[in-house]
Amino acid sequence: MVPFAYCYDWGVFEEKGRQVAMAEFAANGVKHIVLTSTLIEMISGNPKLYLKLQTEARDAGLTFVDSHMPFNYETDIALPVAEYRPQMLARMKFNLELIHDYGVDTCCFHICSHYYKEIPMARHMDAARSSLEELLPVAEELGIVICLENIFQPCNTVDDVLTLIGEFPSPYLGACFDIGHAHLMEQGMHVPNCIVPTHWEGVCPVPWEKNVLDRMLPHIVDCHLHDNSADLDTHTIPGMGTIDWAPAMAKLRTAPRLKNMQSEVIPVRRNGIPIRRVVESFDRLLK
Amino acid sequence: MRLADLPLTFCFEWEHLDERMRRTVMAEFAASGAKHLVLSSDLLKMLAGSPAFYRKLPAELADAGLSFVDAHAPYRDECDLWLPVEAYRRQMLARRKFELQLVSDFGVKSCTIHVGNWPYPGHTLEEYRDATRRSLEELLPVAEKLDVTICLENLYKPLNLPDAIVGFIDEFRSEHLGACFDAGHANILARGGMYSDGTAYKSCASMRTTPVWDAHALDKMLPHIVNCHLHDNRVRNDDHDLPGTGSVDWKNVLEKLAAAPRLRCIQSEVLPLRNHIPLGRLCAAFRELLGDKTGKNCEMNE
Numbered sequence: 001m002v003p004f005a006y007c008y009d010w011g012v013f014e015e016k017g018r019q020v021a022m023a024e025f026a027a028n029g030v031k032h033i034v035l036t037s038t039l040i041e042m043i044s045g046n047p048k049l050y051l052k053l054q055t056e057a058r059d060a061g062l063t064f065v066d067s068h069m070p071f072n073y074e075t076d077i078a079l080p081v082a083e084y085r086p087q088m089l090a091r092m093k094f095n096l097e098l099i100h101d102y103g104v105d106t107c108c109f110h111i112c113s114h115y116y117k118e119i120p121m122a123r124h125m126d127a128a129r130s131s132l133e134e135l136l137p138v139a140e141e142l143g144i145v146i147c148l149e150n151i152f153q154p155c156n157t158v159d160d161v162l163t164l165i166g167e168f169p170s171p172y173l174g175a176c177f178d179i180g181h182a183h184l185m186e187q188g189m190h191v192p193n194c195i196v197p198t199h200w201e202g203v204c205p206v207p208w209e210k211n212v213l214d215r216m217l218p219h220i221v222d223c224h225l226h227d228n229s230a231d232l233d234t235h236t237i238p239g240m241g242t243i244d245w246a247p248a249m250a251k252l253r254t255a256p257r258l259k260n261m262q263s264e265v266i267p268v269r270r271n272g273i274p275i276r277r278v279v280e281s282f283d284r285l286l287k
Numbered sequence: 288m289r290l291a292d293l294p295l296t297f298c299f300e301w302e303h304l305d306e307r308m309r310r311t312v313m314a315e316f317a318a319s320g321a322k323h324l325v326l327s328s329d330l331l332k333m334l335a336g337s338p339a340f341y342r343k344l345p346a347e348l349a350d351a352g353l354s355f356v357d358a359h360a361p362y363r364d365e366c367d368l369w370l371p372v373e374a375y376r377r378q379m380l381a382r383r384k385f386e387l388q389l390v391s392d393f394g395v396k397s398c399t400i401h402v403g404n405w406p407y408p409g410h411t412l413e414e415y416r417d418a419t420r421r422s423l424e425e426l427l428p429v430a431e432k433l434d435v436t437i438c439l440e441n442l443y444k445p446l447n448l449p450d451a452i453v454g455f456i457d458e459f460r461s462e463h464l465g466a467c468f469d470a471g472h473a474n475i476l477a478r479g480g481m482y483s484d485g486t487a488y489k490s491c492a493s494m495r496t497t498p499v500w501d502a503h504a505l506d507k508m509l510p511h512i513v514n515c516h517l518h519d520n521r522v523r524n525d526d527h528d529l530p531g532t533g534s535v536d537w538k539n540v541l542e543k544l545a546a547a548p549r550l551r552c553i554q555s556e557v558l559p560l561r562n563h564i565p566l567g568r569l570c571a572a573f574r575e576l577l578g579d580k581t582g583k584n585c586e587m588n589e
Contacts (some may be wrong), residue, residue: 045336047364050378075338080568083392087341094335101378140575 003260004239005032005065006278009268021275026143030281033048033057033068034262035104044070045109047246049187063095063104066222066260069095070273077131078112078124078155091129095190102129102143106146106259108140108176111164112155114275119128125163132168138173142242145259147221150212151193152184152233153199158212165219169221171262174221174257178264180228182212208225213251224264225282235266237281245285283285288545291577294323294356294552296415297569298516298561299517301328306343312566313351319570324348325554326395334389335361335382341389356552357514358398361533368422369403369415369446375409380422386467391433397514397551398430399438401456401466402447406494412445419446422459423459426520430463433584436551438513441504443487444494449504465513465549469529469556474535482523504542512547516556517576527558529569530576537576553577573584 006025025033025187031168067242069092074084077092078245099107111128115121132146139146162177175283188194189208200257227241230232238245252258263282267273297316301309316324333340346535348354360366365375366382383400390398402419421478423437430437440453456464479487480500500509520526520532530537544550555573559566 041336041338043336044382045332045334047332047361047366047382050365050375070338073338073342087388087392090381090385091335091338092377095383097378101374138393150456 001286002258003015003032003065004263005034005052005136006030006180006263006282007012007036007068007265008075008275010036010042012268018061019056022056022062022182023145023240024275025279028071029283031277032065032133033062035064035099035102036071037068040067040098041070044091044095050098050101064104064223065282066262067102067104067107067108068101069109071113072228073114076110076113076127077135078128079131080116080119080123082125085127085131087195089134092131092135096135096138096142096144099119099144105143106145106147106224108149108154108224110151111160111257112153113151115154115199115203121154121203125160128155129167132164132212134175136168136170136172136248140170145172145221148172149176149224150179150185151178151181152188154203157185157207158209158215160209162215162228175219175223176224177213177216177220177252177255178224179243179248180224180226180241181230182209183230183241184233185209186212191230195233195285196225203213213248217251217255219257221257221259223258223261225263225285226266234270234273235264237265237278239281239284249285288550289578290541290545290553291323292310293323293381293550293575295577296323296552296554297321297326297559297573298325298554298556300360300558301327302333303560304437306347310347310350310449313347313353315353315566316355316570319567320574321566321574322353323356323552324353326355326390326393328359328361331386331389331570332361335385340378341392345393346478355393355395357554358393358395360386360398360438362401363404367401367403367405367407369419370405371407371410371414371418374508376418376422383422383426387426387433387435388572390435390575395501396434396557397436397438397465399440399465399514401440401442402452403444404442415446419455422457423455425522427459427461427463431461434463436463436465436513440464440516441469441472441476443472443479443498445496446489446497448476448499449473449501449507450529453507453511455529466508467516468508468512468544468547469515470535470540471516471518471533471556474520474533475522475525476500476504476570477502477517478522478534481500483522486525505540509543509547511549512544513549514552514554515544515550517573518556518558526562527556528562529557529564529572533570541576558567
């Protein structure tokens, strides 16, 4: 069984609240938490927190397993705007150093969180290639696997993820399987008011997907587990949505490169779910 | 050289403000005649921590009609050049490179970096010196590529003193390495001996040492000064107050600075929030200090 880590919306807390939430996770039997994009942004912007956060986690009896690179606009590897790319690459190299210092060896990257509709898709993908050429040697030196995540937006399809992994055969490049996003791309066409088509307006018809897990399986290094009803990306607990969890979990356990699993339930901001209930739902799922 | 012809930049404690207040203060600076702000350590930390802020700040600045001219890197907390703990150095250097990139992206050509504030018990002065050298060896090629000059600032601790700063500059002999002359710190280093509870003693006590007083900081640093921090104090504490409120010999400072061959800009490092100073008064004080009758730097809409 690989380590299981919990994501949390740390950005809503002051320091005291953060320590209480960490203690709450530990009191519910949790051993590992995710070095989330929010925590990485906080450490990046607050040098004082660089050592303090490690101490807080240690004091709570937690370790960091798995991480998520900050994303959006000028922060994605597919960023096609030349003038912003040097800061994006410098930011990611700095963040990879922080991730390494926290003892984490996997990091989920979005290929493209903000798609520039006026710029062709091919240029986004070329930008992603160029970024990986520069970032993979850093990841290799630090022993971190960059994991590309499947999302329901342009340049983040399973085809896009597998294309890039195929072009850069490296043990330091793999896939992050997001089961909630896969569910939206596999079932969203049958659900009224599904959010997916809005992300493809003005780009191309939605390339609905099939067999996402099967296709990604050989490359999956980490994964994001959360549920939805194929309409919105709600990041809720397993069982609150329409994902068929049992076969997915059985298959995921056979992924040859899998290093860890992650609850990417967003308990506070989106769902108002107590930590205890989140942990219990995954305890049931993992039995 | 007329100091009034150089760009004048203003420092502010931005970390205390939310976005609306930040915009208001920027507008207030502009209404008080300021043209330029410092890309301060507060702002650089905010940019490093928030990709969204990186996207937003240029528009805020442009809306106020302001620009950045010089910068100040964050300091303390495992981000000083002299950091001797190997386990933390990679993040420090990556952070510094990222900050230099941000500085460059905002069109800024000089960035003040402290040699060191934070003490690491158990490390010798030679280890701090070696760590500083190694940091500069790695950062100067990046600064050169980005055409940003790293400016070492005079403070009170060992290796931050004028002789040490000039020593590093002489050792590396790079046009992308220079000095940041801090008039307030120089005043304390020249006259602080009488205040055993003062800033300099406290600063050095954290390293179990005592200050090495020096009344010639400006003369020693003059050939290398690229930017400067102008603020006043009453020697005991590092007040960062308005020129004229303390004991800095401004006539001497300004006459000598006017002869600094590498000087590119003048910075107010007065802290308005800490000292309850209205921005109109701040800008007027610097206009008067620099004898800026042309209004080049502080153009009041009178």
